[in-house]
Amino acid sequence: MSGLPMLLVVAGSCLQALFIRADLKHRYASAAALKGVAAGIFVLLGILGALGHPEGGASLICFGLAFGMMGDILHALRFVRGRGLRSERSAKAVREHLFTIGALFFLAGHLCYLAYLLPCTGSMAWIALLSGIVLAGILAQALVHVVRLKGKRAGAGALYLACVCAMMSCAVAAWMEGRSTSSASFALGAALFLLSDTLLAINSFGSRKRADIRVWSLSTYYAAQLLIALSLWLV
Helix, strand or coil: CCHHHHHHHHHHHHHHHHHHHHHHCCCHHHHHHHHHHHHHHHHHHHHHHHCCCCCCHHHHHHHHHHHHHHHHHHHHHHHHHHHCCCCHHHHHHHHHHHHHHHHHHHHHHHHHHHHHHHHHCHHHHHHHHHHHHHHHHHHHHHHCCCCCCCHHHHHHHHHHHHHHHHHHHHHHHHHHHHCCHHHHHHHHHHHHHHHHHHHHHHHHHCCCCCHHHHHHHHHHHHHHHHHHHHCCCCC
C-alpha cells in the first residue's frame, strides 16, 4: 500500500476532528462544511482503492461510502436548517425530516455493504445472517429501557439495527472465510459502525444528551468508514 491512502486517512481524520470541535461549539455551518469534506475524503479513498479491483464488488463498497457521505451531510444540515425558522416546532420538524432522510441513506449504504459481503461469506451466509438477527434482538432488548422510541419509529429503528448487525455479522464471517488483511479491516470497520450507531441511538433518543458520547459516536463512525474504504487497498 502506497503513502497516498495514509495521507488521505490523516487528512480526513484531521478534518473530522475539526468538525467535532465545531459541532461541540455549536458552529453548525462550519461543522456541516467540515463534515462534508471529511466524508468526501473517505469516498475518494474508496474510489481510488477500487481502481485496483476490476470486479464489480468494489463498486458496491464505493456506493456504500457515497451513501454514507450523503447521510453525513444531511445529518449535519439538520442543525443549520433548523436555526433560521421562526418557531421551535418548525425547526424540530425540519431536523427530524433531515435526520430520517439521512438515516435512509445510511441504510442504503449498509445494504450495499451487505450485498458486497454476502458472496464473501461462502457456506456461512445463512449462519451469519441469523447471527446478525439474534445480535440485533439482544441489543434491542438491552436498549429498550434506554432509547425512548415508540410505534413506527421503534419499528424503523429495529429494522435499521437488524441491518447493521447483519452487515457486521457477515463481515466477520467473510473474515473467517478469507482470513485476509482486507476482510479484517472491513470486519473491524463494521464492528465500529455498530458501536457508533448504538451510541448515536443512546445519545439521540435517550433521557439526556452527553457531549462525550457524541464525540465517541462520531469518532468511531469515521474510523469505521475509513477502515471499510481501506479494505480496498489491502490484500
